[in-house]
Amino acid sequence: MQLRDYVIRRLLVLPFLIIGVSMIVFALTRVGGSPIGIYLSHEMTPAQVAEIEARFHLDKSLPVQYFYWARGVLQGDFGWSGVSVAPVAEVFPKKLAATLELSVASGIVAVVMGLWLGTYAGARRNRPADHITRVVAVTGASMPNFWLAILLLIIFWAQLGWMPIGRSTPEIIALVPTRTGLYTIDALLAGNLVAFGDALWHLILPAITLGYGATAIIARMMRSALVEELQLDYVDAARAKGLPERLVLKKHARRNALIPTVTVIGLTFGFLLQGTVSVEIIFRWPGIGKWMADSVLRGDQATLMTYVLFTSIVFLVLNLIVDVIYANLDRRVELGK
Amino acid sequence: MVDLPSPSRAAAPVVRDSAFRVRMRRVRDLTAQILSNPATVIGSVIILAMFAMAIFAPWLTAPNTPDPYQMPRDWAATRMPPGTPGYLLGTTNEGGDVLYGVIWGARMSLQLSLVVVGSVLVIGCIIGSLAGFIGGKLDEILMRIVDVFLSIPELIFALAIAAVLGPSFGNIMFALAMVMWVKYARIMRARVIQIKNSEYIDAARIIGDSKLNIYLRDILPNSFTPVMVQATLDMGNVVLIAATLSFIGLGEAGIAEWGVLVSEGQAGIASGRWWASTFPGLMIFLWGLAFNLVGDGLRDALDPRTESSR
């Protein structure tokens, strides 16, 4: 079974890749000045400095240092965040929930809009609707999301005052008990529709900003995949059976065009992941992106490295899932040819 | 008796063209095909305009002495809106002319993209083609490294490197170069392997061409096309990522670079001063857009399977 072997192979390689990434991350911590700089202060005596150095095993060789560092990571010790004045491992989940909420919302926007736009354009190839969609798509793919964010902020926040900044209105959200950490879900679970609306309202602008680029990528792929499918024989064969065009499009062409599009949808997760950084900064969204940006400015290495490790693992796992799904779907197509 | 159709003879004698001539003709046909796509033409025009702006910067605006790459500061003319005489696009919080920033930012972007893309092209292609051509242990080791590098999202990787090195324009360039060469290595390696296994290399080997000769004369020249598309797109991407890094805070404060300008202009938004961020941001967008359009056009022209524009 080729598919099973493929999945097994990818799964076996995964841990090694993660280890490789961790080595790069570790190397980076050692490159950027002293890793214990954050624990030191001018008042310390040389003896105290030496003691701290020994505690962090800086007197040993690099591979040994890596070992201690890695062991710490596996035990859940990700270091101390100078920015939040707390262990990284403690602050991370809270910030992650915020980013998750934003990413999922943007992802939904991107997938729904992208697929719809792509189908709309692909079915009307070379007609005006198609050209407009392609222009929208190409601008979306080239748009720096921090610029789009600023534009939207200028228009909808500064000038019109319609949309808010930040994640929520503190007084409203304080009434909602935290269950998942996602304000919208928690508000629904608590039955608090006012809070739900508030959370949603805050979510709109950042989600559109973050989702715009991803929408463009998905729409583009869907369109070209659909155009390609519509040129294949089975589409004509379906028409020759007397099927109405909408059925030919939906049941035959679009379903098969979704197969290559799925891979792009997977890639957009990576896109969204990277986009959260700038978007969170501008909209003052308290997620891991903004947290990481603050750490960069303050030289807080622990946070930064945890962020890199985390996003890489997510990236790897997502790509693996997408590749497996694609391999499964593609099998039927490839074997048929 | 009726004449039966005569057996066919050999066709007209074959005209042999030099390899160079054939290649030039291909380039000419390709250019014609690319230019027939209106989107690509628009992209090319924008690129030319940007390049012109960058090259002629010292003549377009009076350079700020002693370091023209620093934004000028004029405390007498801070926060002027666009359209104020002498300041077409307005001024920043510190009295810097936004137009100056736009033009000299183009110059910085040009340097940035040429240096980074140029170096990753060379590095990536050499490493990739060697890996593909020599194969064996070297190939395996290199590809493992490439795989690990590709596991980290580009922006985040570049951000991490630039962060540990310290905020500076040079560090951003270095970080980007470190991150982006892997794509080229992969593309090049795949292409080289594909060609290595093709039949005309077997022919060269039979004739007895030395390995180096085969590598230089047969494999390398034919491996560049997929890399060209990626390079074009990356000319745009590099500026985009660099601007993002500058925006986050890894650039040098006060320089005439688009990302830095957008970041510094943020403070004025709440007070309605939109121009300091908007115009530099627009430039980043146009730069990326232009290279995306041209890169797409190039990709469509080179891929035999894609639909024609008719």
Added chain:
Amino acid sequence: MLDMTNRPSGLANSPATIASVRDLTVHFPSKRGMVHAVDRVSFEIRDGETLGLVGETGCGKSVTGRSFLQLLPIPPGILAQGTVTFHPHARCGACAGTGCDACNSTGRRPAACPSCTGAGCAQCNGSGAETVELLRLPEDRIRRIRGDRIAMIFQDPGKALNPTLTIGDQLSEVFLQHRTEELLDAAGIGPEDRGLAARLLGRLASQRNGSIDNLLLSLPPLRGKRNLLLDALRNNVAAALAETQIANPYQIIDRYPHELSGGMRQRVMIAQALACNPDLLIADEPTTALDVTVQARILELIKDLQKRRQTSVLYISHDLSLVRRICDRVAVMYAGRVVEIGRTDRIFRNPSHPYTRGLLHAVPTAATKRGQLMAIKGTVPELVDPPPSCRFVGRCPHEKALCRSKNPELAQIADEHSVSCFIHDAAGAADAPSFDEKTQ
């Protein structure tokens, strides 16, 4: 009335014809000009016959075949002129389609012209049979004919079947599209029923069901009827598959195309095409993508089915030997025109157009000496903005001055044999060794 004076006999409209093509002309714009893909092609298909349409790649035979079902890529293509008239059959009233003496066991009889109910009028040119002009039919009407009265099978069954749908799924579509009433009837829903069950099942039976419909139909009160409908559908599909000598139809129903062999896939295609007992089958190179051994069996299958159901067949191919085996009459196409048409044995015994002759002589046989492959000199001309001359100019061993200035028309040279060539205008057929003499 049609002007019959300059038309060779055998091309007049009569009820013995199932379809007739008249002056079909299709153009395609290209960078270099207008490509005349099909140029004033005319022929007729008789009821119950197998007509071969032969020619090399690019001669316009596929385009001609597709025009019957409006499957041409118009835009960008242009239908410059022409008509394709069709006399559809209807279900035999005496046996409700199962087969009886009245309909010769085919289950179909020529439909009466709706405007005169068979008496004869202007609409049907006095023949009394329903007459439809296929090229200009509106979308909803051509859809009713597609798959039901006229069916098409394609060259590569691997590509003509959707790789991600099961065989059963794809065949069901034909029944759901054209046999809605019968399926509803099996579920106990009559044409006058109006209840919720009738509405939901009606949507299912006509492929308009959405997820909500499916959900409702899976609930107990409606589930029984739904299953009756689905069972009837499944049985129909299995019966259609069994017709093409597939041994285990119920198992094939749940398979995907990639799990079947090439020959099996083509049988499925044929089953799908013949599911609704069509009057005309258009076969576009159905055996080209198959192995030689499988080819023979598929050919036999088509021949057998054609004989049993008396389906008219338009068999498009580039392979002369195949065409010889199953076609009653053959039309030879070259560069967008029909150059010769007539009874198969006549054409093969006495090929009269130089192109046909060249084709037949080009096929190597056991008698051909080594090193002596015959080929027609020159190449197929550009079809872009062609000059007013015979298309075979430059390749024809019998070229005359006249051939360079005028394009010949089809003219009858013998009973059931027409050629478009100036050689045959004056004298009779030129004498040339016949195909059979040369081969064996």
